[in-house]
Amino acid sequence: MRRVRTESSREIYRNAWMSLREDHITHPDGSPGLYAVVDKPACVCVIAVDGDSFHLIEQFRYPLGRRSWEFVQGTWPHEGPPGEELARAELAEETGLRADTLRHLGRISVAAGLTSQECDVFVAGGLTQGPHARESTEQEMQHAVFTRAELDKMLRDGVIADGITLAAYALYLLHTP
Template sequence: MRQISSREVYRNRWMSLREDRISHPDGSPGLYSVVDKPTAACVVPYEDGGFHLVEQYRYPLRRRSWEFVQGTWPGDGPPGEELARAELAEETGLRAASLTRLGRVAVAPGLTSQECDVFLATGLTRGPVDREHTEQEMEQRWVSRAEFEKLVRDGVVFDNTTLAAFTLFLLRSLAETS
Protein backbone atom coordinates (compact mmCIF):
# COMPACT_ATOMS: atom_id res chain seq x y z
CA MET A 1 0.00 0.00 0.00
CA ARG A 2 1.30 3.44 -0.88
CA GLN A 3 0.12 6.78 0.46
CA ILE A 4 -0.79 9.26 -2.29
CA SER A 5 -1.97 12.16 -0.11
CA SER A 6 -3.01 12.93 3.44
CA ARG A 7 -5.16 15.64 4.97
CA GLU A 8 -6.06 16.39 8.56
CA VAL A 9 -9.82 16.40 9.08
CA TYR A 10 -9.97 17.15 12.82
CA ARG A 11 -7.67 17.80 15.81
CA ASN A 12 -8.04 18.33 19.54
CA ARG A 13 -5.51 18.02 22.37
CA TRP A 14 -6.01 14.23 22.63
CA MET A 15 -6.17 13.03 19.03
CA SER A 16 -6.34 13.90 15.36
CA LEU A 17 -8.21 12.37 12.46
CA ARG A 18 -6.68 12.20 9.01
CA GLU A 19 -7.83 10.92 5.67
CA ASP A 20 -5.21 9.25 3.48
CA ARG A 21 -5.67 8.52 -0.19
CA ILE A 22 -3.79 5.32 -0.96
CA SER A 23 -2.88 3.03 -3.79
CA HIS A 24 -3.32 -0.70 -3.20
CA PRO A 25 -0.62 -3.14 -4.44
CA ASP A 26 -2.64 -3.76 -7.63
CA GLY A 27 -2.79 0.01 -8.30
CA SER A 28 -6.44 0.48 -7.37
CA PRO A 29 -7.20 3.59 -5.30
CA GLY A 30 -8.41 3.55 -1.72
CA LEU A 31 -9.16 5.78 1.23
CA TYR A 32 -8.09 5.27 4.83
CA SER A 33 -9.36 7.26 7.81
CA VAL A 34 -6.86 7.11 10.68
CA VAL A 35 -7.14 8.31 14.26
CA ASP A 36 -3.69 9.43 15.43
CA LYS A 37 -3.12 9.33 19.19
CA PRO A 38 0.07 9.41 21.23
CA THR A 39 1.54 6.25 22.74
CA ALA A 40 -0.33 5.24 25.89
CA ALA A 41 0.68 3.32 29.00
CA CYS A 42 -1.20 0.43 30.59
CA VAL A 43 -0.26 -0.59 34.12
CA VAL A 44 -0.92 -4.01 35.64
CA PRO A 45 -0.91 -3.28 39.41
CA TYR A 46 -0.17 -6.69 40.93
CA GLU A 47 -0.31 -7.35 44.66
CA ASP A 48 -1.06 -10.33 46.92
CA GLY A 49 -1.86 -12.63 44.00
CA GLY A 50 -4.35 -10.24 42.43
CA PHE A 51 -4.83 -7.01 40.53
CA HIS A 52 -6.05 -3.49 41.14
CA LEU A 53 -8.66 -2.54 38.53
CA VAL A 54 -10.46 0.68 37.72
CA GLU A 55 -13.97 0.98 36.36
CA GLN A 56 -15.17 3.90 34.31
CA TYR A 57 -17.91 4.86 31.91
CA ARG A 58 -16.77 4.47 28.29
CA TYR A 59 -18.91 6.90 26.36
CA PRO A 60 -18.43 5.40 22.85
CA LEU A 61 -19.69 2.03 24.20
CA ARG A 62 -22.37 3.59 26.43
CA ARG A 63 -21.38 1.33 29.33
CA ARG A 64 -18.94 0.96 32.18
CA SER A 65 -15.73 -1.02 31.80
CA TRP A 66 -13.39 -2.68 34.34
CA GLU A 67 -9.78 -2.23 33.18
CA PHE A 68 -6.17 -2.03 34.17
CA VAL A 69 -4.94 1.54 34.64
CA GLN A 70 -4.24 3.20 31.30
CA GLY A 71 -3.93 6.55 29.66
CA THR A 72 -1.83 9.05 27.83
CA TRP A 73 -0.72 12.66 28.12
CA PRO A 74 -2.64 15.34 26.28
CA GLY A 75 -0.47 16.52 23.40
CA ASP A 76 3.06 15.17 23.20
CA GLY A 77 4.17 14.09 26.67
CA PRO A 78 6.83 11.39 26.91
CA PRO A 79 5.59 7.79 26.74
CA GLY A 80 7.03 5.07 28.89
CA GLU A 81 7.67 4.66 32.60
CA GLU A 82 7.03 8.30 33.56
CA LEU A 83 3.56 8.12 32.00
CA ALA A 84 2.86 4.73 33.62
CA ARG A 85 3.77 6.04 37.08
CA ALA A 86 1.65 9.16 36.58
CA GLU A 87 -1.42 7.19 35.43
CA LEU A 88 -1.09 4.69 38.29
CA ALA A 89 -0.94 7.44 40.93
CA GLU A 90 -3.66 9.53 39.28
CA GLU A 91 -6.24 6.76 38.86
CA THR A 92 -5.58 4.61 41.95
CA GLY A 93 -3.35 6.56 44.34
CA LEU A 94 -0.88 3.65 44.17
CA ARG A 95 2.86 4.09 43.81
CA ALA A 96 5.08 1.26 42.55
CA ALA A 97 8.49 0.41 43.95
CA SER A 98 9.09 -1.58 40.78
CA LEU A 99 7.79 -1.02 37.27
CA THR A 100 8.72 -3.64 34.65
CA ARG A 101 7.95 -3.20 30.96
CA LEU A 102 6.07 -6.28 29.68
CA GLY A 103 5.76 -5.19 26.05
CA ARG A 104 3.88 -3.01 23.60
CA VAL A 105 0.50 -3.58 21.96
CA ALA A 106 -1.30 -1.94 19.05
CA VAL A 107 -4.58 -0.60 20.42
CA ALA A 108 -6.81 -0.94 17.33
CA PRO A 109 -4.53 -1.16 14.28
CA GLY A 110 -7.36 -1.03 11.74
CA LEU A 111 -8.49 2.33 13.12
CA THR A 112 -5.73 4.11 15.02
CA SER A 113 -1.96 4.54 15.01
CA GLN A 114 -1.94 4.38 18.82
CA GLU A 115 0.25 1.86 20.58
CA CYS A 116 0.44 1.17 24.30
CA ASP A 117 3.39 0.24 26.50
CA VAL A 118 2.41 -2.31 29.16
CA PHE A 119 4.03 -2.27 32.60
CA LEU A 120 3.84 -4.57 35.61
CA ALA A 121 3.69 -2.56 38.86
CA THR A 122 4.75 -4.26 42.11
CA GLY A 123 5.79 -3.14 45.57
CA LEU A 124 2.68 -0.98 45.81
CA THR A 125 2.08 1.71 48.42
CA ARG A 126 -0.96 3.91 48.84
CA GLY A 127 -1.12 7.66 48.34
CA PRO A 128 -3.69 10.24 47.31
CA VAL A 129 -5.80 9.76 44.19
CA ASP A 130 -5.70 12.71 41.77
CA ARG A 131 -8.16 11.89 39.01
CA GLU A 132 -8.93 14.15 36.09
CA HIS A 133 -12.36 15.80 35.97
CA THR A 134 -13.41 13.30 33.29
CA GLU A 135 -12.63 10.43 35.71
CA GLN A 136 -14.93 11.65 38.50
CA GLU A 137 -17.09 8.51 38.43
CA MET A 138 -14.13 6.13 38.28
CA GLU A 139 -14.10 3.33 40.83
CA GLN A 140 -11.26 1.09 41.94
CA ARG A 141 -11.02 -2.35 43.49
CA TRP A 142 -8.62 -5.20 44.07
CA VAL A 143 -9.56 -8.62 42.72
CA SER A 144 -7.84 -11.97 43.12
CA ARG A 145 -6.41 -13.54 39.99
CA ALA A 146 -9.17 -16.19 40.05
CA GLU A 147 -11.82 -13.47 40.29
CA PHE A 148 -10.16 -11.51 37.46
CA GLU A 149 -10.20 -14.60 35.24
CA LYS A 150 -13.89 -15.12 36.05
CA LEU A 151 -14.62 -11.48 35.16
CA VAL A 152 -12.91 -12.09 31.79
CA ARG A 153 -14.85 -15.32 31.16
CA ASP A 154 -18.12 -13.59 32.10
CA GLY A 155 -17.45 -10.67 29.74
CA VAL A 156 -17.25 -8.13 32.55
CA VAL A 157 -13.62 -7.37 31.69
CA PHE A 158 -13.66 -6.84 27.92
CA ASP A 159 -11.22 -4.00 27.25
CA ASN A 160 -8.75 -5.10 24.55
CA THR A 161 -5.71 -3.42 26.13
CA THR A 162 -6.47 -5.00 29.51
CA LEU A 163 -6.82 -8.43 27.90
CA ALA A 164 -3.59 -7.98 25.94
CA ALA A 165 -1.79 -6.78 29.09
CA PHE A 166 -3.00 -9.86 30.98
CA THR A 167 -1.66 -12.06 28.18
CA LEU A 168 1.76 -10.36 28.50
CA PHE A 169 1.56 -10.87 32.28
CA LEU A 170 0.82 -14.59 31.78
CA LEU A 171 3.69 -14.99 29.31
CA ARG A 172 6.08 -13.39 31.81
CA SER A 173 4.78 -15.66 34.56
CA LEU A 174 5.30 -18.72 32.35
CA ALA A 175 8.82 -17.62 31.45
CA GLU A 176 9.69 -17.19 35.15
CA THR A 177 8.51 -20.71 36.01
CA SER A 178 10.32 -22.49 33.16
Protein backbone atom coordinates in the same frame (compact mmCIF):
# COMPACT_ATOMS: atom_id res chain seq x y z
CA MET B 1 7.79 -6.31 -2.88
CA ARG B 2 5.39 -3.49 -3.65
CA ARG B 3 3.72 -1.72 -0.73
CA VAL B 4 0.80 0.56 -0.10
CA ARG B 5 1.80 4.09 -1.10
CA THR B 6 0.30 7.23 0.46
CA GLU B 7 -0.59 9.68 -2.32
CA SER B 8 -2.05 12.45 -0.15
CA SER B 9 -3.07 13.04 3.42
CA ARG B 10 -5.26 15.70 5.01
CA GLU B 11 -6.21 16.37 8.58
CA ILE B 12 -9.98 16.37 9.12
CA TYR B 13 -10.14 17.11 12.85
CA ARG B 14 -7.83 17.75 15.83
CA ASN B 15 -8.18 18.26 19.58
CA ALA B 16 -5.73 17.95 22.49
CA TRP B 17 -6.11 14.15 22.60
CA MET B 18 -6.32 12.98 18.99
CA SER B 19 -6.51 13.85 15.33
CA LEU B 20 -8.34 12.30 12.40
CA ARG B 21 -6.78 12.20 8.97
CA GLU B 22 -7.88 10.95 5.57
CA ASP B 23 -5.25 9.30 3.38
CA HIS B 24 -5.63 8.57 -0.33
CA ILE B 25 -3.46 5.55 -1.08
CA THR B 26 -2.44 3.26 -3.91
CA HIS B 27 -2.58 -0.49 -3.22
CA PRO B 28 0.29 -2.75 -4.38
CA ASP B 29 -1.73 -3.74 -7.48
CA GLY B 30 -2.11 -0.06 -8.47
CA SER B 31 -5.74 0.35 -7.42
CA PRO B 32 -6.68 3.44 -5.41
CA GLY B 33 -7.90 3.36 -1.83
CA LEU B 34 -8.92 5.55 1.08
CA TYR B 35 -8.10 5.26 4.78
CA ALA B 36 -9.36 7.24 7.75
CA VAL B 37 -6.84 7.09 10.59
CA VAL B 38 -7.19 8.25 14.19
CA ASP B 39 -3.79 9.40 15.42
CA LYS B 40 -3.30 9.38 19.19
CA PRO B 41 -0.16 9.53 21.30
CA ALA B 42 1.16 6.25 22.66
CA CYS B 43 -0.51 5.15 25.88
CA VAL B 44 0.33 2.94 28.82
CA CYS B 45 -1.46 0.13 30.60
CA VAL B 46 -0.37 -0.64 34.15
CA ILE B 47 -1.04 -4.00 35.75
CA ALA B 48 -0.75 -3.23 39.46
CA VAL B 49 -0.07 -6.49 41.29
CA ASP B 50 0.06 -7.01 45.05
CA GLY B 51 0.77 -10.67 45.84
CA ASP B 52 -2.09 -12.62 44.26
CA SER B 53 -4.26 -9.51 43.85
CA PHE B 54 -4.77 -7.10 40.97
CA HIS B 55 -5.86 -3.46 41.13
CA LEU B 56 -8.49 -2.50 38.55
CA ILE B 57 -10.46 0.62 37.89
CA GLU B 58 -14.03 0.91 36.67
CA GLN B 59 -15.16 3.92 34.72
CA PHE B 60 -17.83 5.10 32.32
CA ARG B 61 -16.70 4.76 28.69
CA TYR B 62 -18.71 7.29 26.73
CA PRO B 63 -18.27 5.71 23.24
CA LEU B 64 -19.65 2.41 24.61
CA GLY B 65 -22.34 4.02 26.78
CA ARG B 66 -21.47 1.82 29.76
CA ARG B 67 -19.05 1.26 32.60
CA SER B 68 -15.94 -0.85 32.09
CA TRP B 69 -13.52 -2.68 34.42
CA GLU B 70 -9.92 -2.23 33.23
CA PHE B 71 -6.30 -2.10 34.24
CA VAL B 72 -5.02 1.46 34.69
CA GLN B 73 -4.57 3.15 31.30
CA GLY B 74 -3.80 6.58 29.97
CA THR B 75 -1.85 8.94 27.79
CA TRP B 76 -0.61 12.50 27.77
CA PRO B 77 -2.80 15.08 26.01
CA HIS B 78 0.19 15.73 23.72
CA GLU B 79 3.19 13.83 22.45
CA GLY B 80 5.05 13.05 25.65
CA PRO B 81 7.22 10.18 26.77
CA PRO B 82 5.00 7.05 26.76
CA GLY B 83 7.19 5.02 29.09
CA GLU B 84 7.74 4.67 32.80
CA GLU B 85 7.04 8.32 33.67
CA LEU B 86 3.55 8.11 32.17
CA ALA B 87 2.92 4.71 33.80
CA ARG B 88 3.76 6.09 37.25
CA ALA B 89 1.65 9.21 36.66
CA GLU B 90 -1.43 7.26 35.52
CA LEU B 91 -1.16 4.74 38.36
CA ALA B 92 -1.03 7.51 40.98
CA GLU B 93 -3.72 9.59 39.27
CA GLU B 94 -6.31 6.82 38.93
CA THR B 95 -5.65 4.69 42.04
CA GLY B 96 -3.39 6.67 44.35
CA LEU B 97 -0.87 3.82 44.21
CA ARG B 98 2.88 4.39 44.03
CA ALA B 99 5.09 1.60 42.69
CA ASP B 100 8.61 0.72 43.81
CA THR B 101 9.13 -1.29 40.63
CA LEU B 102 7.86 -1.16 37.07
CA ARG B 103 8.62 -3.88 34.56
CA HIS B 104 7.93 -3.34 30.86
CA LEU B 105 6.18 -6.35 29.29
CA GLY B 106 5.84 -5.12 25.73
CA ARG B 107 3.91 -2.92 23.33
CA ILE B 108 0.53 -3.68 21.79
CA SER B 109 -1.39 -2.12 18.91
CA VAL B 110 -4.62 -0.64 20.24
CA ALA B 111 -6.80 -1.09 17.11
CA ALA B 112 -4.56 -1.49 14.07
CA GLY B 113 -7.35 -1.04 11.53
CA LEU B 114 -8.49 2.25 13.03
CA THR B 115 -5.72 4.03 14.91
CA SER B 116 -1.96 4.45 14.94
CA GLN B 117 -1.99 4.34 18.76
CA GLU B 118 0.15 1.77 20.53
CA CYS B 119 0.26 0.94 24.22
CA ASP B 120 3.23 0.10 26.46
CA VAL B 121 2.29 -2.48 29.10
CA PHE B 122 3.92 -2.39 32.55
CA VAL B 123 3.65 -4.47 35.71
CA ALA B 124 3.81 -2.40 38.89
CA GLY B 125 4.98 -3.92 42.17
CA GLY B 126 5.96 -2.80 45.66
CA LEU B 127 2.77 -0.77 45.92
CA THR B 128 1.98 1.84 48.56
CA GLN B 129 -1.30 3.71 48.82
CA GLY B 130 -1.53 7.48 48.56
CA PRO B 131 -4.18 9.93 47.43
CA HIS B 132 -5.45 9.73 43.87
CA ALA B 133 -5.65 12.82 41.65
CA ARG B 134 -8.33 12.01 39.12
CA GLU B 135 -9.24 14.34 36.28
CA SER B 136 -12.80 15.73 36.08
CA THR B 137 -13.61 13.10 33.43
CA GLU B 138 -12.67 10.40 35.97
CA GLN B 139 -14.77 11.67 38.89
CA GLU B 140 -16.98 8.55 39.00
CA MET B 141 -14.04 6.16 38.64
CA GLN B 142 -13.92 3.27 41.11
CA HIS B 143 -10.79 1.42 42.25
CA ALA B 144 -10.99 -2.15 43.55
CA VAL B 145 -8.70 -5.09 44.23
CA PHE B 146 -9.45 -8.59 42.91
CA THR B 147 -7.74 -11.93 43.46
CA ARG B 148 -6.41 -13.71 40.42
CA ALA B 149 -9.30 -16.18 40.62
CA GLU B 150 -11.81 -13.30 40.67
CA LEU B 151 -10.02 -11.58 37.76
CA ASP B 152 -10.01 -14.80 35.72
CA LYS B 153 -13.74 -15.28 36.38
CA MET B 154 -14.49 -11.68 35.32
CA LEU B 155 -12.59 -12.34 32.08
CA ARG B 156 -14.34 -15.67 31.43
CA ASP B 157 -17.77 -14.18 32.17
CA GLY B 158 -17.23 -11.17 29.90
CA VAL B 159 -17.37 -8.69 32.77
CA ILE B 160 -13.99 -7.45 31.54
CA ALA B 161 -14.17 -6.85 27.79
CA ASP B 162 -11.63 -4.03 27.33
CA GLY B 163 -9.22 -5.00 24.55
CA ILE B 164 -6.13 -3.39 26.08
CA THR B 165 -6.79 -5.10 29.42
CA LEU B 166 -7.24 -8.47 27.70
CA ALA B 167 -4.05 -8.10 25.63
CA ALA B 168 -2.07 -6.80 28.62
CA TYR B 169 -3.17 -9.75 30.75
CA ALA B 170 -2.07 -12.15 28.00
CA LEU B 171 1.39 -10.50 28.06
CA TYR B 172 1.42 -10.77 31.85
CA LEU B 173 0.64 -14.50 31.72
CA LEU B 174 3.36 -15.06 29.10
CA HIS B 175 6.00 -13.20 31.18
CA THR B 176 5.07 -14.36 34.68
CA PRO B 177 5.95 -17.79 36.04
